[in-house]
Amino acid sequence: MSSVANWDAEYDRNASGPSIPRPGRSALEDEDQPMPDSRDFLGQFQPAVEPEAPETPLEQLTRHWMNERHAPDILPAQDVLLSSLLDHIRRQSETIQLLRGDPSTSEEEHIRIMLAQTEVERVKFIVRSYVRTRLFKIENYARYIIANEQVQTRITTAERDYASRHAHLIDRHFYSSVLQSLPESQAGLDDIPNFIMPPMVTEPDTTRAVFAHALKKILSPERQKAEAWTSPKAVLHCCHLPLLQTW
């Protein structure tokens, strides 16, 4: 828990660091002073306990990660959040390296360093899982993505490149192992599906039911039951995805 707090406090400090240089908090002096002392981070962490406090970047990422893992369709990329977290991971790792090499680091500080390191590894895990979840969806829907401009706005350039590479790869594999040996009239990949065949291009199933909890109070559309969605996190709703997409 304390390392989580550390992480967030450190993040706030680094995020606001370059723009508002605070006295005694310059990057150089930061290295002498290994971790924010407990009073310091407690002071900064306090607001997060209150329900109205804005989410920390890590909480945001965790939320996006959960959403991405449960949504059938690919969600908008969080590249700004992700790159700021990656920067933060790099800065933390550098500081850790520096402190570990410093012979004057005390035993107690070594334990703190270990906590910070563990936390870095755990954040990396979430980032990795988030990126891989998206990659998995991109592989599955590669052809759908490259044919659909609207989806392309939701993914990063690297992901778009990957999607087109992957679609091309699959096409080539199908062509070389099956289609090139078939008679010419059958060698196309994009047949118009006849009778009961499903279409050739796999699309995300957006009619699936999902679980959701409301972040703020909203009124459901009139045609739905006239019940208000309330904010407590304990209340889970199971509903049709298209209903949620309007919000």
Add this chain to the structure above:
Amino acid sequence: MSETRQYGELGTQLVMESRRSTQTDTLLKYNDSLVRSIIREQRDLEKAAVALVLASADALTPPPALMIIQTAIARNKRCLLAYHNHRISFLCTLYWSLGASLPPLLSAESTSIRAKLSPHEVDYLRSYHASVMTFRSEFSQELDITASIVQPPKDLHVLVHVVRDCGVIQTESGSIDFRMGRRFMVRRSDIEHLIVQGYLEEV
């Protein structure tokens, strides 16, 4: 037994093979002969369809036999594609579970996976690997997106037992010579890929 077969019977056999592979979670050998005979069936069906079209060129409605043949063609083709798609998605899952590395999949001695692949599938895996590596290089050195995402890390260090020699590895605490039978306490992120590939075992 009998020479006569129903349309699409071979296609069903092929799909059954995919299903068996899913149920047993093993990759069966690429069934080249079955794929070839389905392709032959497709060519025969095509000839029959063309003959029917020519015979009924002046009819107002297409003959019912043509519809049956066309359905058989479409079904066979879908079976072929489904079979190949199932295999490459199985291979990709395997590839990721081995920590996104090709050698354990394609090396001739260690496993018998390579013997089960068609040449096209080997090509596919190579290009797929290249594509994944390009995507990985988009991220900084800090984050290896191909590392395991099965277990969230609970501990920084891990006690490992060396199962197979894997030579000298650079770790955080200097280079370590991993010889068979020894035990080391090392940082998990340094040797995670060796655990995944079966060189080391957690104690």
